[in-house]
Ligand SMILES: [Zn+2]
């Protein structure tokens with residue numbers, strides 16, 4: 301059996317890659333009705349779009365549950381997905397969207413890059429003309445620009 305850390309990294313990476321794909325082709329495609337609640341201002345704390353987080357969380361719980369007895373790759377991939385979900389919440393929901401006011405605007409270049417890339421994604425509230433669909437997988441210019 302490979303080291304657990306490799307499966308954790310795989311679960312983590314799978315979330316960013318499949319997340320990019322799902323966001324670009326499904327959420328800004330046939331599932332726009334749900335995802336658009338994240339692109340439009342609303343007064344309520346929860347968005348229908350949060351269902352996606354529940355769904356991914358459910359996959360992680362299922363994998364951990366199925367792999368727990370033999371402690372196989374499913375368990376560790378579930379852990380990787382859980383880590384990704386936690387980091388996604390802190391970076392996307394707290395740092396960028398400020399659903400909780402834990403931080404002020406980021407100053408670190410890497411965090412600033414993530415922040416600007418996702419702000420660019422939200423420049424539009426339309427299905428078609430959005431850019432930058434990943435959390436980390438974004439056009440690299442967001443990490444190089446000197447302004448602001
Ligand atoms: Zn979007």
Ligand SMILES: [Zn+2]
Pocket residue numbers: 338392397418422
């Ligand atoms: Zn967002």
